Amino acid sequence: METVAVYKEERVKVYGITEKSDLALGILRFPINKTELWGLRIIDFENSIKRFELVTYHSTNKNIIELHLLYDQKDSKSLSDKVGKWTENEEATDFNIIQPVDILYLFGPHFQDRFGIVETAFNAFLKNNINILVSGCAGTSMYFVTSKNQGHIGLKILQDTFLIPTTIMT
Amino acid sequence: MEDGQKVRIGGIKFSEELVQVEVVCQSPEDSSIYPLLQLIADKNINITFLCYSLVTQKPETVFCVNHSELHEIQRILNKSSLRNININIIPSVGTLTFFPHRNQFRLLGLLTNFFGSHKFPIHSLSTSISAIALNTDYNLLDIIAERLLNIIELPENHAPFRQGFRVTQIQL
Numbered sequence: 352m353e354t355v356a357v358y359k360e361e362r363v364k365v366y367g368i369t370e371k372s373d374l375a376l377g378i379l380r381f382p383i384n385k386t387e388l389w390g391l392r393i394i395d396f397e398n399s400i401k402r403f404e405l406v407t408y409h410s411t412n413k414n415i416i417e418l419h420l421l422y423d424q425k426d427s428k429s430l431s432d433k434v435g436k437w438t439e440n441e442e443a444t445d446f447n448i449i450q451p452v453d454i455l456y457l458f459g460p461h462f463q464d465r466f467g468i469v470e471t472a473f474n475a476f477l478k479n480n481i482n483i484l485v486s487g488c489a490g491t492s493m494y495f496v497t498s499k500n501q502g503h504i505g506l507k508i509l510q511d512t513f514l515i516p517t518t519i520m521t
Numbered sequence: 522m523e524d525g526q527k528v529r530i531g532g533i534k535f536s537e538e539l540v541q542v543e544v545v546c547q548s549p550e551d552s553s554i555y556p557l558l559q560l561i562a563d564k565n566i567n568i569t570f571l572c573y574s575l576v577t578q579k580p581e582t583v584f585c586v587n588h589s590e591l592h593e594i595q596r597i598l599n600k601s602s603l604r605n606i607n608i609n610i611i612p613s614v615g616t617l618t619f620f621p622h623r624n625q626f627r628l629l630g631l632l633t634n635f636f637g638s639h640k641f642p643i644h645s646l647s648t649s650i651s652a653i654a655l656n657t658d659y660n661l662l663d664i665i666a667e668r669l670l671n672i673i674e675l676p677e678n679h680a681p682f683r684q685g686f687r688v689t690q691i692q693l
Contacts, residue, residue, distance in 0.1 A: 355691075378576050386643065390634025393626050402624035406653075407572045409543070409583045409645040412609055416643070417581075419574060449576065458650055463569045464688035467562035469584075473573075477555045486573040487647035489654035490618065494647075 360514065363471060366491075367517035368457040370506045374404060375427045375450035376484060376496055377420040379434065382443045383410060392437060396420075399429040404454055405494045407487040415443060419485045421496060424450050452484060453502020455509060459491035469493065475512040481505045527674035528631055533666060535682045536616035538588040538659045539569060541644050542598070545607040546580045553606050554582045560597045566590045567690065570616055570654060572647050583645045585614060585656060611644055615659035617666075619673075620652035629653060635672060641665055 381389050396403075400422045408418040422430070427448055434446045462468045469488050472495070476483055481504060485496040497505050510518065546553050554573070561568065570585040586594055591612060598608055622628050629648070632655065636643050644656040657665065666682055 376576070386637030387634055388637070390630050390632070390637055392630070393633050394630030396626040396630070400626070403626065403629075403648070404624070405648055406629060407574070407645075407647045408643070409572050409581070410643065411581070412543075412545075417574070419576070447576075456650070461688060461690075464567065465690045466565050466567040469568050469571050470558040470562040473555055473558050477552060482575060483573060484575050486571065487649075488568070488571040489616075489647040490649040490652055492649035494649075 362512070362514040363468060364460065365457045365513040365515045366459040367519065368455065368506065368509055368513075368515050369519040369521070370453065370455050370502050371404065371521050372453045372499065372502055373424045373451050374421055374454055375424045375448050376452045377422065377430065377434075378447045378449070379418040379420065380415050380443070380445050381418075381441070383414045383416055385441070385444070386416060389416075392434075395433070396430065399433050400426045405456075405485075405487050405496070407485060419487075419496075421452070421454060421485070449484065451499045453497050453499055453505070454494060455497070455502055455505050456492060456494040457509060457513065457515070458493070462488070462491045462493060471512060472509065475508050476505060479504070479508050481508065527672055528628060529674045530628065531620050532675060532679050533669070533673075533682055534618040534620075534680070534684065535662050535666075536569065536618070537687070539585040539614045539616060539656070540588050540591045540594060541583060541585050541611040541614040541656055542594060543609040543611075544582045547605055549575060549578060549580060551580065551605070553603055554580065557597070557603060560600070561586070561594070564593055564597065565690075566593060570645070570647065570656065572645050585616065588613065613659040614644055614656050615662045617655045617657060617662065618652050619655070622648055622651065622653050631672065635669065639665075639668060
């Protein structure tokens with residue numbers, strides 16, 4: 352059975368957008384054969400970080416997993432001390448932090464089922480010289496990490512690009 | 522999972538069969554990914570998942586499209602203007618979506634540990650507002666879900682792992 356719904360939008364409609372600042376971007380690299388161990392360590396992150404904003408990771412062709420973790424800058428020292436102890440004697444493993452950074456995220460409807468949504472956001476940033484440090488787009492969400500102060504400019508660009516009923520700034 | 526207790530989550534969802542494309546540019550100034558995304562959008566191809574990073578000297582992008590778009594994606598990637606980028610294609614990938622993560626590390630760490638201990642590949646992963654989307658080999662989805670039930674508890678009335686319908690955008 353097939354159901355067809357037709358609607359027209361001049362600009363891509365978004366349910367909401369959020370801007371957050373004073374965050375830290377942790378970049379962790381470890382060998383794929385250490386994934387089991389790092390799973391346990393990631394569980395232990397909870398003792399240093401109250402919550403994450405975004406996590407992405409991918410396997411590189413060098414059998415390394417590169418993990419990007421976005422969290423409150425206040426938790427940086429605690430996490431850095433902990434991960435630093437784990438990584439200091441391990442091969443092909445390192446942890447770096449970029450801070451402060453900003454994040455923008457917007458969601459729905461049906462981003463994952465429609466073409467051109469990611470491209471619209473990326474090219475809007477490119478045209479306005481906003482460098483995206485990290486992005487994670489999955490399900491109905493799109494996250495964009497920028498260097499400090501670029502987030503607020505990026506917010507205005509997204510507001511001009513998408514039809515956005517709700518904006519949250521923290 | 523402490524004390525043998527299972528972690529309770531709301532559900533697991535399987536994607537359709539996908540193709541994962543990894544694109545590595547040669548310098549931080551190389552913005553080839555932007556025209557590539559434009560070419561994909563121009564062909565009305567939906568990107569179901571994307572991770573991008575510009576934190577090393579070689580910006581990396583990983584994205585997924587439906588498996589039926591494999592040949593069209595290969596045609597796009599063969600365009601001469603994109604020849605300076607390194608491309609790796611994994612032709613049969615499935616996204617496992619786990620929800621909710623509640624912005625806590627427990628589920629994320631548990632899944633990472635599980636995939637590592639069973640030697641199941643994690644090709645890429647991204648969190649969204651409420652879920653964790655993890656890309657692995659498509660042909661492993663059923664066996665992964667079966668084994669995960671040893672450490673994860675789902676509600677009695679949870680939705681089927683495979684969606685019974687498909688949403689497709691048609692350009693009018």
